[in-house]
Amino acid sequence: MEGIRTVELFAGVGGFRLGLEAASDKFHFVWADQWEPSMREQYAFECYQAHFGNSENHVCQDIAKAKSDVPDHDLLVGGFPCQDYSIMKKNSAGIEGAKGVLWWQIDDILKEKRPLFVVLENVDRIIRSPAHQRGRDFSMILRSFYEKGYAVEWRVINAADYGNAQRRRRTFIVAYHNKTRCFQDLADGVCTKGLKYMHRYLMEHAVLTKAFPVSSHSRTYTESWIDELAYIDMPDVAAKQKAYFYNAGVMMNGRIYSVDVCPCRERAIPLGKILEKGPVDPRFFIRKEDMPQWVYAKGAKHEKRKRRDGSVYWFNEGAVRFPEPLDGPSRTMLTSEAQVGRTSHVVADPMTGRLRTLTPIECERLNGFPDGWTNTGMPEKMRYFCMGNALVVPLVTRIGLALIEAAGQ
Numbered sequence: 001m002e003g004i005r006t007v008e009l010f011a012g013v014g015g016f017r018l019g020l021e022a023a024s025d026k027f028h029f030v031w032a033d034q035w036e037p038s039m040r041e042q043y044a045f046e047c048y049q050a051h052f053g054n055s056e057n058h059v060c061q062d063i064a065k066a067k068s069d070v071p072d073h074d075l076l077v078g079g080f081p082c083q084d085y086s087i088m089k090k091n092s093a094g095i096e097g098a099k100g101v102l103w104w105q106i107d108d109i110l111k112e113k114r115p116l117f118v119v120l121e122n123v124d125r126i127i128r129s130p131a132h133q134r135g136r137d138f139s140m141i142l143r144s145f146y147e148k149g150y151a152v153e154w155r156v157i158n159a160a161d162y163g164n165a166q167r168r169r170r171t172f173i174v175a176y177h178n179k180t181r182c183f184q185d186l187a188d189g190v191c192t193k194g195l196k197y198m199h200r201y202l203m204e205h206a207v208l209t210k211a212f213p214v215s216s217h218s219r220t221y222t223e224s225w226i227d228e229l230a231y232i233d234m235p236d237v238a239a240k241q242k243a244y245f246y247n248a249g250v251m252m253n254g255r256i257y258s259v260d261v262c263p264c265r266e267r268a269i270p271l272g273k274i275l276e277k278g279p280v281d282p283r284f285f286i287r288k289e290d291m292p293q294w295v296y297a298k299g300a301k302h303e304k305r306k307r308r309d310g311s312v313y314w315f316n317e318g319a320v321r322f323p324e325p326l327d328g329p330s331r332t333m334l335t336s337e338a339q340v341g342r343t344s345h346v347v348a349d350p351m352t353g354r355l356r357t358l359t360p361i362e363c364e365r366l367n368g369f370p371d372g373w374t375n376t377g378m379p380e381k382m383r384y385f386c387m388g389n390a391l392v393v394p395l396v397t398r399i400g401l402a403l404i405e406a407a408g409q
């Protein structure tokens with residue numbers, strides 16, 4: 001392979017591209033797609049173009065329409081939208097839900113193009129979704145890869161465990177096609193040594209283990225099957241499969257091994273270290289009149305609330321730290337960051353000691369983007385939104401380096 005022709009789906013503001021290009025100039029981005037369904041203005045796409053150029057290979061269209069234009073490539077990457085995987089919504093529709101359906105767009109591209117490697121990112125909950133049939137959605141994803149001749153490994157990574165400033169937990173999925181050397185090596189090992197080899201592979205040799213070394217593992221593990229002997233077809237998987245997946249796993253020839261692994265922890269960057277040190281604009285400071293709202297949002301609650309049907313229930317939640325501690329990594333940043341709410345970060349400004357929200361630059365730093373990455377003409381609220389959607393770039397760089405090795409580049 002002369003260089004790695006890479007296609008980026010659900011590109012957002014280009015976190016995958018930024019991370020992979022930092023790893024090696026062997027990643028050649030040949031096509032990208034980004035389209036925000038709920039908005040007329042396409043700010044993330046504009047940001048992508050501002051950094052990577054206006055090109056007919058940068059497409060701003062629903063992937064359902066654009067997928068027929070995807071060129072041949074060696075590596076497919078993307079952080080596919082995840083809203084429906086929320087286990088916070090009790091009746092989560094999982095992969096069959098409106099946005100979850102996007103998985104099948106990836107599936108169609110795999111069917112048509114069979115890239116040698118695939119790297120996907122999603123929320124940590126994807127391996128447990130949906131709430132009423134744990135592990136079903138992820139089993140369907142694994143089956144889908146299996147049917148196309150891929151081996152798959154996954155890890156749930158907390159960015160702070162590997163030296164970043166945010167405790168952002170995401171599932172990374174790496175798949176390689178049976179034409180690759182790493183597939184064949186894994187297949188040989190599993191064929192001759194079985195489950196023991198799958199375990200050793202996860203502890204030492206997997207692409208994601210090279211990127212994110214592990215120190216130990218849990219005593220318990222799960223083994224399951226996703227092949228035709230276990231399930232006739234995909235609807236059969238959807239109807240019957242229930243599986244418990246741990247934070248690491250591998251699927252080879254329809255056999256799945258999964259175990260909880262412990263990261264070789266690297267010192268996280270404390271939140272205090274990424275804060276802007278100079279004077280920040282007054283608009284970031286919490287106004288006196290807004291303080292009660294913040295105090296309420298962050299505080300403990302034990303109160304009666306009404307359901308839509310008029311019935312009453314007790315709502316309980318504990319207090320969260322307010323302001324944030326600065327001596328450890330931050331909590332996960334969401335798309336609603338900086339709006340008054342429980343999940344937004346409020347910090348004591350290093351210069352004045354007064355309480356304020358994070359600035360867009362600080363949010364970029366939490367994800368490892370260069371300062372001002374999203375300062376490409378979008379409204380400030382969208383800069384927060386884009387960072388809430390984005391991934392932690394240095395994690396992708398590490399995966400890129402491990403992938404280069406696996407691809408023999």
Ligand SMILES: C[S@@+](CC[C@H](N)C(=O)[O-])C[C@H]1O[C@@H](n2cnc3c(N)ncnc32)[C@H](O)[C@@H]1O
Binds near residue numbers: 013034035036061391
């Ligand atoms: C989780 S974010 C990925 C962010 C990206 N990894 C980054 O670093 O910015 C998913 C992206 O998919 C886009 N998206 C959602 N539905 C889409 C569709 N039907 N077609 C194309 N893109 C879509 C969203 O606008 C969002 O930017």
